[in-house]
Amino acid sequence: MTEAQIIPLRPRHGQHRTTTPIDSAPAPEERDDWEQQLADLLAFLRRRATGDYEVDEFGFDRELTENLFLPPLRPLYQKWFRVETIGIHNVPSEGGALVVANHSGTLPLDALMTALALHDEHPSGRHLRMLGADLVFRLPLIGTLARKAGHTLACNPDAERLLSSGELVGVWPEGFKGIGKPFRDRYKLQRFGRGGFVSAALRTGVPIVPCSIVGAEEIYPMIGDIKPLARLLGFPYFPVTPFFPLFGLLGAVPLPSKWYIEFGEPVSTADYEPGAADDPMLVFNLTDQVRETIQQTLYRLLTQRRNTFLG
Amino acid sequence: MAPRIVLVTGVSRFLGGHLAxxxxxxxxxxRVLGVDTVPPxxxxxxxxxxTEFVRADIRNPLIAKIILRAGxxxxxxxxxxxxPAGPRSATKEMNVIGTMQLLAACQKSPQVSKFIVKSTAAVYGASSRDPAMFTENMGPKDLPSSGYAKDAVEVEGYVRGFARRRPDVAVSTxxxxxxxxxxxDTLLTRYFALPVVPTVLGYDARVQLLHSEDALAVLERATLNHLPGVYNVGGDGVLMLSQAIRRAGRVPLPVPAMAxxxxxxLFRSARLVDLSPEQVRxxxxxxVVDNTRLKTEFGFTPRWTTRQAFDDYxxxxxLRPLVGPEHITAMERGILDAVTRIR
Structure with missing residues (x-):
């Protein structure tokens, strides 16, 4: 670890650092490395200033996401929550797949951590394209950032378009019922919407990967909800935690719980008949199956966890 | 069936004139007949x-006589x-009442066998609840309540009614x-030509463009061939609004939503660009519209992507950029040289 760490803008392959020679001057490789990083940074800034970059139809800006959005999340992921991923091999390396996870924690940090886990720990460094609530896209700034990070509105046309173009899509079917539930209901899965995600997976024939996240429930233990304030601001809830809003912004620092993200055995949807997505019974059954898998995994992970903060 | 006698409305404007x-x-x-209220x-x-230019107002029943007599x-x-050149109410009347009269005239004339209308993707509206890409069979999430988009929705409604009443006419929308x-010269070309481009703070739109040559080629293809139906016409790929402004070398001016x-x-009264509420949305x-049907059923692939069309524009x-890309490249090289020298 050097004193001043410069965030690399592009992963460089096949670069080996030789051991530092005995004399005090930095090794030529190290100096070149530093200069190379400056050159990369300047090239990045030039591309941004002249608009010389690509975005896809959803507004996903890969360069911006990898260089600006993901790096600040890394310390949170590695040092604060010490996230451990289990079963990442269950996420296919290529082609469309639908990651379905439990939602909790007042703010959607669980979604951001899952996306970072898949990008950093998966061998093919996959980007998770999440399906968000319409509130996210109605908000100025946040909606724009979400689009640039590759996320889109939770609706069937978008989900199917992403899945059929071979993207990895993330969905949190509990929605606000999950993320905004009181602390006493922690790790109790809420209703899984109307199963729209299952019909999207059935139509495109991609596997569903159940994902269970333990630890996110404790980051902001929600002990109250100021409904009138929430209604005034147009939010689904206004959280009260032991520290927020009592200590102001300081109270908005998440508690450093220890996290586990487990990706379960994928549920294949390719073997069903073409019209299967229009069979409500099948959709309900598959939805229940996925929900049950996540709930059981949560219970198992919880029994294995000895301490909320130490793991 | 190849057309023999073609009538083009809006012939004094870019697309109509060049199509003619x-x-x-x-x-x-x-024969090619061109109709407009002002001479080209x-x-x-x-x-x-x-092209024979007929100075006529399509809101006037005279248009029926022209269509009938010329066959x-x-x-x-x-x-x-x-x-529009004039006030908004006049534009609306021209768009909607003009189309009604034109359709009435076409319905009366037994020779008319093909009707092509240039509509707009604005009929899908623009809102935060939109899907990423619109296909032809999707409707708007928020029905456009005013302005050009509403005109276009109404125009398409009348065209559908006409297609129902005259099933023998091939209608392409x-x-x-x-x-x-x-x-x-469009709203958007004037907008990006401003030295300081106003945007809305905290928002960045995905913009899809169509090159005018592609637009003409699509209109021509629809005129010469039998291709009834509704088609989205747009280039591949998107540019972010901020990205487009940077590519044009303009300076964005983010304005808070309230202002x-x-x-x-202000911009309107200075006759710079019309920033109507609809435009702001x-x-x-x-x-972004899905152009799959255009490629597969209509048989046309736009030659310019959104990015190429914008660069060509x-x-x-x-457009002389305020800070040219060559300056930025020179600056980059300068810094790197300085660093090498210091070392």
Whole structure:
């Protein structure tokens, strides 16, 4: 670890650092490395200033996401929550797949951590394209950032378009019922919407990967909800935690719980008949199956966890 | 069935005029009639060659006589427009009442066998609840409540009614994305030509563009072939609004949402660009249409992507960037050289 760490803008392959020679001057490789990083940074800034970059139809800006959005999340992921991923091999390396996870924690940090886990720990460094609530896209700034990070509105046309173009899509079917539930209901899965995600997976024939996240429930233990304030601001809830809003912004620092993200055995949807997505019974059954898998995994992970903060 | 006698409305504007020019150059077409309320510019008239210009208002029943007497078999309606010369109420009347009269005239004439209308992707509206890409069978999430988009929705409604009443007429509805090009003058080309481009703070729209040459080629193809149906017409790929502004070398001016209305009025009264509420919604959320049907069923692949169309517009207009890319490259090289020297 050097004193001043410069965030690399592009992963460089096949670069080996030789051991530092005995004399005090930095090794030529190290100096070149530093200069190379400056050159990369300047090239990045030039591309941004002249608009010389690509975005896809959803507004996903890969360069911006990898260089600006993901790096600040890394310390949170590695040092604060010490996230451990289990079963990442269950996420296919290529082609469309639908990651379905439990939602909790007042703010959607669980979604951001899952996306970072898949990008950093998966061998093919996959980007998770999440399906968000319409509130996210109605908000100025946040909606724009979400689009640039590759996320889109939770609706069937978008989900199917992403899945059929071979993207990895993330969905949190509990929605606000999950993320905004009181602390006493922690790790109790809420209703899984109307199963729209299952019909999207059935139509495109991609596997569903159940994902269970333990630890996110404790980051902001929600002990109250100021409904009138929430209604005034147009939010689904206004959280009260032991520290927020009592200590102001300081109270908005998440508690450093220890996290586990487990990706379960994928549920294949390719073997069903073409019209299967229009069979409500099948959709309900598959939805229940996925929900049950996540709930059981949560219970198992919880029994294995000895301490909320130490793991 | 190849057209013999073609009538083009809105012939004094870029798309109508150049379409008439292309059709006039086609020896298989007997006559090309061009209709508009104002005569075309001299340059446009020269291009149009043997096109017969009829100065007429399509709101006037006179149009029925022209269609009947000339034995028009193909009508290309390109005069529905967003960028009016006059006040808004006159534009609306021209767009909606004009289309009604034109359709009434076509319904009366037994020779008419093909009707092509230039519509717009604005019929899908623009909102935060939009899907990423609109296909032809999707409707708007928020019905456009005013302005050009509403006109276009109403125009399409009347065209559908006409298609029901005259099932023998092949009706093609072409929903164009925003058209740009080196010579065409639209809301968007004027917007990006501003030295300081107002945007809405905290929003960045996905913008899809169509090159004017592609727009003309699509209109021409629809005129010459039997291709009834509704088609989205837009280039591949998108640009972010901020990215487009940077590519044009302009300076964005993010305006807080509350101040947008006064700033819009300011720009309007200075006759720079019309920032109507509808336009602002578009600048907030943008809009992208799926052109799969255009490629597969209509049989046309746009030659310019959104990015290429925009770059062609920037170069064709000779928009001089405030800070040119060569300056930025020079600056980059300068810093790197300085670092090497210091070392």
């Amino acid at each position: 020019a292309r059709l006039a150059a086609n020896p298989e077409i007997e 510019s001299r340059d446009l008239r020269r291009r149009m060659g043997r 028009v078999d193909t009508v290309v309606h390109t005069s529905v427009t967003a960028s 072409l929903r164009f994305a925003n058209v740009v090009g080196p010579r065409i 947008v209305q006064p700033v819009g009025r 578009f600048l907030n959320f943008g809009r 920037v170069h064709g207009r000779a």
